[in-house]
Amino acid sequence: MANSKRQMAMVMDLNKCIGCQTCTVACKTLWTREEGMEAMHWNTVNTMPGAGTPKNWEDMGGGFTDAGAQLGEMPTTKAFGEAWNYNHKEVFYGGKGQSAHLEIQGEKPDWGPNWDEDEGAGEFPNGYFFYLPRICNHCTHPACKEACPRQAIEKREQDGIVVVNEERCRGYRFCMEACPYKKIYFNHQKKVSQKCIFCFPRLEQGVANACARQCPGRVRFVGYRDDQDAPIYKLVDKWKVAIPLHPEYGTDPNVFYVPPFGAARFDADGDLDEETPRIPDEYLISLFGKDVLSSLEILKAERARVQQGEKSELMDLLIAYKWKDMFGGFDTDPQTLKWT
Amino acid sequence: MKAEYLANTTLATLLDPTATVWQQAVATTIPLTGTPAAMQPTAAIRNSWADRPIGATSELSVASLHNGVELAFLLRWQSANPTMDNGDNSVFPDGAAVALPLVENAPLMTMGAPGAGLDIWFWRADQGDTGREISAEGPGSTETLNTDRIHSKSQWQGGTWSVVIARSFAGSVIARSLAGSGHDQTLALSPGETTQCGFAIWQGANEERGGIKSYSADWLELQLAGRR
Numbered sequence: 001m002a003n004s005k006r007q008m009a010m011v012m013d014l015n016k017c018i019g020c021q022t023c024t025v026a027c028k029t030l031w032t033r034e035e036g037m038e039a040m041h042w043n044t045v046n047t048m049p050g051a052g053t054p055k056n057w058e059d060m061g062g063g064f065t066d067a068g069a070q071l072g073e074m075p076t077t078k079a080f081g082e083a084w085n086y087n088h089k090e091v092f093y094g095g096k097g098q099s100a101h102l103e104i105q106g107e108k109p110d111w112g113p114n115w116d117e118d119e120g121a122g123e124f125p126n127g128y129f130f131y132l133p134r135i136c137n138h139c140t141h142p143a144c145k146e147a148c149p150r151q152a153i154e155k156r157e158q159d160g161i162v163v164v165n166e167e168r169c170r171g172y173r174f175c176m177e178a179c180p181y182k183k184i185y186f187n188h189q190k191k192v193s194q195k196c197i198f199c200f201p202r203l204e205q206g207v208a209n210a211c212a213r214q215c216p217g218r219v220r221f222v223g224y225r226d227d228q229d230a231p232i233y234k235l236v237d238k239w240k241v242a243i244p245l246h247p248e249y250g251t252d253p254n255v256f257y258v259p260p261f262g263a264a265r266f267d268a269d270g271d272l273d274e275e276t277p278r279i280p281d282e283y284l285i286s287l288f289g290k291d292v293l294s295s296l297e298i299l300k301a302e303r304a305r306v307q308q309g310e311k312s313e314l315m316d317l318l319i320a321y322k323w324k325d326m327f328g329g330f331d332t333d334p335q336t337l338k339w340t
Numbered sequence: 341m342k343a344e345y346l347a348n349t350t351l352a353t354l355l356d357p358t359a360t361v362w363q364q365a366v367a368t369t370i371p372l373t374g375t376p377a378a379m380q381p382t383a384a385i386r387n388s389w390a391d392r393p394i395g396a397t398s399e400l401s402v403a404s405l406h407n408g409v410e411l412a413f414l415l416r417w418q419s420a421n422p423t424m425d426n427g428d429n430s431v432f433p434d435g436a437a438v439a440l441p442l443v444e445n446a447p448l449m450t451m452g453a454p455g456a457g458l459d460i461w462f463w464r465a466d467q468g469d470t471g472r473e474i475s476a477e478g479p480g481s482t483e484t485l486n487t488d489r490i491h492s493k494s495q496w497q498g499g500t501w502s503v504v505i506a507r508s509f510a511g512s513v514i515a516r517s518l519a520g521s522g523h524d525q526t527l528a529l530s531p532g533e534t535t536q537c538g539f540a541i542w543q544g545a546n547e548e549r550g551g552i553k554s555y556s557a558d559w560l561e562l563q564l565a566g567r568r
Binding site: 067068069070071074075076077078143146147148149150151170171172173174176177178186188191 | 380381382383384385387388426428429430432466479480482549550551
């Protein structure tokens with residue numbers, strides 16, 4: 001497999017995500033408004049622990065095991081969540097605003113893209129949850145690309161972004177079975193697979209991804225993986241606090257996460273116990289591998305330094321004092337550009 | 341097998357699988373076999389289909405007729421659970437294809453090879469009567485050609501698909517430097533000639549698509565009856 005010369009990457013700080021779905025809507029508005037894309041959310045945010053999008057995606061297989069490349073389960077639109085149709089006409093224009101209320105038309109759904117929001121896990125008063133935003137991981141070793149019998153999936157040489165060539169795609173959907181993160185959708189109108197394109201047409205104009213720019217929580221850092229002056233390199237390679245989701249899937253993702261501390265526990269007397277995390281270590285390890293523990297140690301140590309009045313490059317980076325510094329040079333304001 | 345010549349028969353008649361002309365045509369029964377898992381083009385497909393049965397169709401009935409202008413095949417096969425459309429993502433439509441070699445004995449199993457391509461006439465249940473003409477010079481190399489001369493008509497009844505796939509004899513460039521072979525190829529057919537044909541069937545109910553299919557393991561000789 002030919003390697004890309006450079007690799008674009010993203011870091012998402014899970015301690016800052018408030019689950020507002022602004023990223024989801026930014027992406028939806030920009031890229032998936034056409035016919036056949038109704039049910040697509042290239043960007044999703046789910047409450048963890050939870051079944052996620054598509055439902056139970058972590059149990060669906062795919063990726064690479066000791067036995068080599070695998071096709072996992074096919075994610076269905078039903079499991080992702082269908083696009084629901086409402087009686088807008090009746091309520092807004094039919095003169096029934098006082099008597100009819102908005103409701104989903106047709107078969108009542110039993111799942112959707114954010115169905116188990118804020119359910120989480122744990123027992124009162126120590127319940128816990130956090131939000132996990134996900135896009136295509138633009139993997140260094142993309143299972144989708146390797147599974148496609150038509151070489152219809154390309155990993156761009158200039159930036160490592162993984163894209164589907166819709167001219168070559170025949171809608172066989174092996175990529176959807178192979179992607180262990182279940183981040184590929186099928187367009188039933190065009191009969192081709194479609195997925196997150198990491199906003200490459202924006203990047204080519206120096207504009208950061210819509211999900212990143214629109215994020216009110218300053219959660220997402222964007223940039224070349226090897227740019228040593230930019231936050232991605234510092235968070236992933238220098239400070240080693242940003243780590244991939246499910247590294248055991250074997251695809252080498254290029255989206256990294258700063259893991260969540262979670263809140264402190266209440267002990268039996270109702271006092272705060274700062275020593276025991278509410279989010280069990282085992283759960284975080286199941287998501288991010290063992291590196292999550294050293295990442296959290298580093299984050300805690302740096303946070304403690306700041307609490308004692310010292311400076312910390314890591315904490316300054318994560319706070320993201322200057323919004324534009326999060327985008328690794330891709331900080332052009334799209335309003336200053338002429339789009340054709 | 342032989343494609344008999346029926347003068348003064350319209351394309352519409354040829355395309356109708358229930359037409360009398362087909363009832364009188366001689367059908368040949370061809371055994372089909374699943375494509376080997378080991379021959380699938382990617383490791384993920386090979387690994388995941390190694391222990392799954394490939395090729396839900398074991399037998400195909402084929403008859404062929406022409407009217408001097410168009411050549412038609414009637415394909416009939418058992419399909420207890422036909423799949424007409426994609427449904428949800430895990431559902432695949434049934435399909436059928438006729439292959440003709442651009443060079444005698446081009447490898448059928450690998451769908452041709454560079455410089456030894458195939459002309460494929462493709463029908464899929466979700467595409468109505470719109471067939472596709474495809475050229476191939478090896479696994480994963482298929483290209484849909486910008487021609488509109490593949491006609492098809494299908495009927496599923498009582499557990500059997502009957503699909504007619506037809507193309508005009510007239511040849512035009514159908515393969516343009518595929519897979520780096522660098523030269524254009526044509527498949528011009530004429531009444532009176534002898535060529536070869538091969539077949540493939542996809543049963544969506546078995547998640548068959550792409551290289552996962554049943555096919556006639558070797559070429560069949562096809563005599564195109566001359567105009568009397």
